Amino acid sequence: MSLTRRQKWRLEKIQAERIARANKVADNSQDLNTDAKAQTGLVITRYGQHLLVESNSGNLVQCTARRNIDLSVAGDQVIFQATDNNKGIVTALFKRDNTLKRSKKLIATNIDELCLIVAIEPHYQFDLIDRYLIVAENQNLPIRLIVNKIELSSNIKQVKIDFAMYEAIGYPVSYLSVKAQTGINTLKAQLNDKTQIFLGQSGVGKSSLINELIPELNLRVNQISTKSKLGKHTTTNTTLYHIPSGGDLIDSPGVREFHLDNLSNKEILNGFKEFKPFINQCKFRNCAHINEPNCGVKNALETDDIHPKRYASYLALIT
Ligand SMILES: Nc1nc2c(ncn2[C@@H]2O[C@H](COP(=O)(O)OP(=O)(O)OP(=O)(O)O)[C@@H](O)[C@H]2O)c(=O)[nH]1
Ligand SMILES: [Zn+2]
Structure with a gap:
């Protein structure tokens, strides 16, 4: 995904501000090596309350996170500060593009x-x-x-x-x-x-x-x-x-592994993304697209804009 120059500039600006803030926090903290600058890093894995963070230069640093920071997982971009013993403290978490959850548990980002x-x-x-x-x-x-x-x-x-x-x-x-x-x-x-x-x-x-x-x-x-x-x-x-x-x-x-968590009919419909342009064409606002008259989805099935296999799959899944 390529960012426009303006988006890149904004990201860099936000990042610079975060680093400046993280450094300020670090200066007030005794447990940090005050010579060490805050760096950006990538969370490689989490184990219990610890994070293994990869620095931009490719070093793996064992970190703990400040208490006010959301729990990080693999894929998270963070700011961390090295401590004296070659460990680190995560002081900020970058905004996530998306998350993968299983049964509401955060798995990766x-x-x-x-x-x-x-x-x-x-x-x-x-x-x-x-x-x-x-x-x-x-x-x-x-x-x-x-x-x-x-x-x-x-x-x-x-x-x-x-x-x-x-x-x-x-x-x-x-x-x-x-x-x-x-x-x-x-x-x-x-x-x-x-x-x-x-x-x-x-x-x-x-x-x-x-x-x-x-x-x-x-x-x-x-x-x-x-x-x-x-x-x-x-x-x-x-x-x-x-x-x-x-x-x-x-x-x-x-x-x-994969779980089909209990999905509502609304979520199931949302999973058939090619149905979306036709849903507004249904006569009834609460149309379930099963046997209602003037249904946009069923009309799209007639005109081959929706594949019969996908429609059959939709019918089999909704309750
Ligand atoms: N014929 C054929 N067999 C393959 C191919 N790729 C993998 N296999 C075989 O398929 C079997 C299963 O492969 P795995 O890589 O263990 O599959 P998996 O998806 O990791 O399976 P789980 O660990 O049970 O989730 C093994 O015997 C592989 O050697 C392929 O391209 N062709
Ligand atoms: Zn409909």
């Missing part, structure tokens, strides 16, 4: 793309894909679909027709075979400048893809464990990893 990974085997299911999309849409998170194991398909033409439906709605789709090494470089380029999260059901190849993108992942996990003195627990913590070819991945077993 500043996500550019949720990558939903599906596969030829176990074969992708439209209703499951739509459920993921509903959750993502309701948290305002952009989504990419990644279709893995394409070398197993005997009818790739049909696969592309199936996913053209999602492309038409506006979701980017990547085709991939980790095993046959097809589409890897294209995907790397697509992930290049973004922070992403990988989701998907068991067996679709999430771990295989992550190992492909970040071959030194285990090394990095060890490095983080040492720094945070967490031992092997780190792998279960939600952590931000840099992808060597560009971009970042926020990952943990908990992040990859």
Whole structure:
């Protein structure tokens, strides 16, 4: 996402003001190394009340946060101040672009793309894909679909027709075979400048893809464990990893999991974003788009502006 020069200038100004303020606070505080300037950093992981923060120069610093600061998680941009013992104190939290929550619990922030990974085997299911999309849409998170194991398909033409439906709605789709090494470089380029999260059901190849993108992942996990003195627990913590070819991945077993929290009919409708332009055309303001007369959504179905598979999925999900 490229910012206009004016937006960049505003961001820099806000940042400079925050740093100046953080320095002022630091000057009044005894526990801080007064020679150390406040710096901006990226939260790599949180463990209990501690944060592992990466400085702009790439150092990992174990930090605690001031009490008046919201709890930070992987993906957060913060201002921190080094203390004497090579540790730090987080003094400010930058405004978040977005957040990923599970059962109201904050998991990660500043996500550019949720990558939903599906596969030829176990074969992708439209209703499951739509459920993921509903959750993502309701948290305002952009989504990419990644279709893995394409070398197993005997009818790739049909696969592309199936996913053209999602492309038409506006979701980017990547085709991939980790095993046959097809589409890897294209995907790397697509992930290049973004922070992403990988989701998907068991067996679709999430771990295989992550190992492909970040071959030194285990090394990095060890490095983080040492720094945070967490031992092997780190792998279960939600952590931000840099992808060597560009971009970042926020990952943990908990992040990859997926819950369709009890969604209201309103949230379900909100998840079918291509319905939106037609909803104002319904005769009844409280139209549920099921069997009401003069329904904009049903009319759009007749004119092929809404795909019948998506409409069927909507009907199956609402209660
Ligand atoms: N044929 C084929 N198999 C693949 C491909 N990518 C991964 N696999 C295999 O699919 C199986 C599941 O892959 P994983 O990477 O463990 O899948 P996962 O999504 O991490 O699964 P969970 O850990 O259960 O969530 C493994 O046996 C992989 O070797 C591919 O492109 N083609
Ligand atoms: Zn309607």
